[in-house]
Amino acid sequence: MLNGTTLDLRALDIYTLTLAAGKTYTLPANNNLDQLIVVKSGSVNIILKDTTQLVGPGSIALVLVGDQISFKNPSTKPVSWFILGYQSINPVNLQRGYNAGPSFIKDWNKLKVNKSAKGETRSLFDRATTMFERFEIHATALNPGYASHDPHTHRVEEIILMLNGGVLETINQDLKDAHAGDCIYLASGSLHRPINNTNQQCYYLAIQWHNLKPTNKPIIMVIQRRDFLKNTTIGIAGLSLAPLFGESLFAAPTAHTFRKSTPEQQGITSSSILDFITKAEAGKLGLHSLMIIRNGYVVAEGWWDPYKPDLKHVLNSLSKSFTSTAIGFAVSEGLLSVEDKVTKFFPNDVPANPSPYLNDMQIKHLLTMTTGHEADTSGPMRSDNQVWTKGFLSLPVQRQPGTYFLYNSGATYMLSAIITKVSGKTMFDYLTPRLFKPLEISGIDWEVSPQGINTGGWGLRIKTEDIAKLGVLYLQNGKWNGKQLLPATWAHDATTYKVPNTPVKGQDTSVSDWQQGYCYQFWRCRHNFFRGDGAQGQYCLVSRDLNTVIAITSEVQDMQKTLNYVWDYLLPGIKPSTLPADTANQNALNQKLATLTLLPAKTDFGQSTRALISGKTFNIKDNALAVSRASLTFNADECIFILKGNQTEQNITCGLNKWIKGETTTAGVSAQNAIARK
Template sequence: MVLNRRDFLEKLGFGALSIGLISQLPMSSWAAKVPGLQLPRSLPEAQGVASSGILDFVNAVETDKLNLHSIMVVRHGNVVAEGWWGPYAPDLKHTLYSLSKSFTSTAVGLAVAEGKLKVEDKVVSFFPKDVPATISANLAAMRVKDLLTMSTGHDTDSTPSLRNSAETNWVKSFLALPVDHEPGSFFVYNSGATYMLSAIVQKLTGQTVLAYLTPRLFKPLNIEGADWEVDPGGINTGGWGLRLKTEDIAKFGQLYLQKGIWNGKRIIAEDWIKDATSFEVQSKGGSRKKEENDWLQGYGYQFWRCRHDGYRGDGAYGQYCIVLPKEDLVIAITSETGDMQGILDQVWNHILPGVKSAALPADKQVTGQLKQKLATLAVPLEKGKSTSQLASTISGKSFGIVENSLAVSAVSLTFKEDGCDFKMKDAQGEHVISCGINKWKIGTTDLNIVPLKLTATIIPGETKTKIAASGAWTDDKTFEMTWRFIESAHYEVVKCRFDEGGIETEFMRSLAILGKTKDVRPVLKGKLMS
């Protein structure tokens, strides 16, 4: 049997490799445009970027355990470095969280260009049937621009009130909230404000933001397969919930860097890009003083200003689209980190100093090291043994689970030569997750992943989720699995402990691991069924 390079690396547990930087390719092939991908590829030094800076960045984020899933660096419109920490891969989408906001802002900009609204329009004017009986002066004064700049006048983020309300009409819930400050005068990061932008676009166009953007933005940029979470009424959440591939993020940043022009055609009005990415209001956030804090550089229309005179869209746990116009540079990053500032610091410390105004001399040794590093990126696997004497005793046998809040009634583990099938029965039926042993196995699951996420909203029609699973025996009686939901930012660790005919199955979602908190789900306890 002949394995291609991707299959070979997956056999080793490396998962997805960096398509543009493969150590075995000759230099001329590496620099060529890769079929099926839209942005041209180039050597870093040919575009004035030091390979050493990118290599130092990758090493630094790994040393600091910042948990990146992917990175793509684009200079002068050319991808000069790209990498995915397997099992994350270039053909997979990734949850963007609040990076979605920059796309919602773009939809508003397109609607403004089409004459459907103006940023000075009052928010209440779009929803006469949803306004409260008494409209306060501050609510009446709230403009589309105030939604865009997170200066609605609310004292706190409106999002929890929308998501936790018994009212399924989120627009009505938003408009019912007290507006404590004069709109335009008080910045509060407010995902509910972005949701209202989505609702306005849908009200004016009869289309969701996703549908509206598809022919106007996604198709021209050859972005395929995008999806977006919705509220109970089918309105895209706007402030979060969009999923795109890493290269799609990079293309979006490149479009903004090119002031709205793509392949010679204007996609977004240049004036809108200028307004959206300029300082509109003083932002808040972070714990450092202003000169060291990328959350205190100001806020535009759903874009943050950065140090080094750049701007970015960003999302929870480290989803980034960083644009540095002076350097003609775009950096796309996906991750699940508890230290978002830490990622930006490493960009400024390592990548940025290596960006020069002219091409650099070739450095084959360092370039080769970078290529090798990016080709073998991988998130860590469990440390443990491939088997246990207990495995043959319990394999394929069901354990009845005592009554629990998850309504799980039975679990079983079936061990094979190079993997394990974990089976769990609950009120929705039987769910199977196939794990590799000391390596990733890619598959799908119909398990509900909402409990793992920051938000409880769903992708319409999605019944199965892509997953990479691996497992190992951490001791003779404990089989530990990691389930990575590879089109989200999240994973969970599942521990099965066996003792005297019994089992305990414990779940720990990655957000609890990051926050060093206890998972709210119960430990499942059961006995071997006869």
């Protein structure tokens, strides 16, 4: 199978042997190599010194320098096994190896199994040997659609030996399919990640050896059973690739709550999902993430690198649907009623001469965006450093509340302020034991006003899976894991038609998802969906008819275009019942989801331009943002951007033709809730 040298190995020889029924074979002692035996198929008696043990596939034997091993096939069928012979570049240390223990046999069926949502793991051994300071082998089973880990690199070399099933292996910027019997060599420093892209569980052994010699020369090689190269060193036969970026450009899809399934098992065609993604990329919809859940199963999920599963994403107005949920809890606890007058909660903030319709405004008008205002209040209420609630109540209410729809983020802020009034807590703290903790939504933050009240209508930052969790909660009429968290009446009332949207001149209402009616901080959609959404393309789409939730984050101006793509390309593939397996399209979809990326925009700052501006401070004229000075300082592949205001200074390190992680803070977010920017 393989014969050659590597960075840490003077010799590496991998091959298979097959033993006919009833036959015996002795592997001669080797005074130069340790040897690792891995049973490939069948059951075989392994004789090692004074021990004879009958073992099956996955079982291993470690044979130290100078020891002899024999095999006897007691069955009526052939048996086969892998043999890995190896010699370290460092001198053989017999004392170290035998101090750690003698040669041994490990029976696969007697190994401890550690199960998880991904699959399971088994540790075969982790010890010193005559060749290495440390030699470690573990077995991993991956369920369909799961990745073993995020793409990463490490100093040690590694061999992946496929026992059954298949994986799609990311190796730097390359992708390789590997199946039972294949061997993958991962050189020191190579970026890698295996994902099970089949519809059945797969098993593989991960073999690592630890030497102390440093390196910065990644070499990558994949050896497949169909095209093994013999009598060639790895350095010559292997594919040498230098990473384009210092960290992964492949985001790892990792859901932590929902079960996984193939699309076809839940009645969705893989081809329709693949078509949606392909068309969305071609249509420049700027997708950051996608998660599709049907019947409680994740059937597809992906993140366009540098976005990651654990990265909080700004929701913009999708935050409003979480605010509606808080009101639902408060109603169920008797803290308020949707019929309550808004002024009731803020007697000290009501102006001496209120607008005529102000006293008619009720909580339900805040919820349905029918407060009677003719312009969004979120800007004016924040002007002149005033108390936001007082600013809202001071604005003219030109129409009778309940008669005129106007999208109004200030109304949602007032809902948050009311929650704080009746509960004595911020809405974030109020929702934590009622919503966030039961749904296992953690590591999130929500912006606050100068008065310490969560902004309500915007400013919540959560993960894609958390968006999907809210959708599933409402899909299940307020139930989570069989428990009624949110009253079913609220889950129904909040997502059903309440008021018509104000028509837009020249707009065909039959094809606009902003003309299907408004609920309690949710929108009605075509095709009997409802949704929460936020500016620049944050969506939580829910269909009770289809038992489906679609969560999307993105950066797009034409949000209707994204919905059109969902209806045109994805929706036709959602069928009433289970579909036959479609291995070809499932594999194509898995490969697509594993390689989603947003490449940085290419920049070309010539040396003369850099020299002209690098390190210089530029004064900026008076402006609404109170930005006074800015500077750019260039080095080889980065630029440090400094932006100064009256009381603040932002230092941002920008990559040149690459992504760099960083953090900034924004007004309204406490230091402990600093958010990640890329």
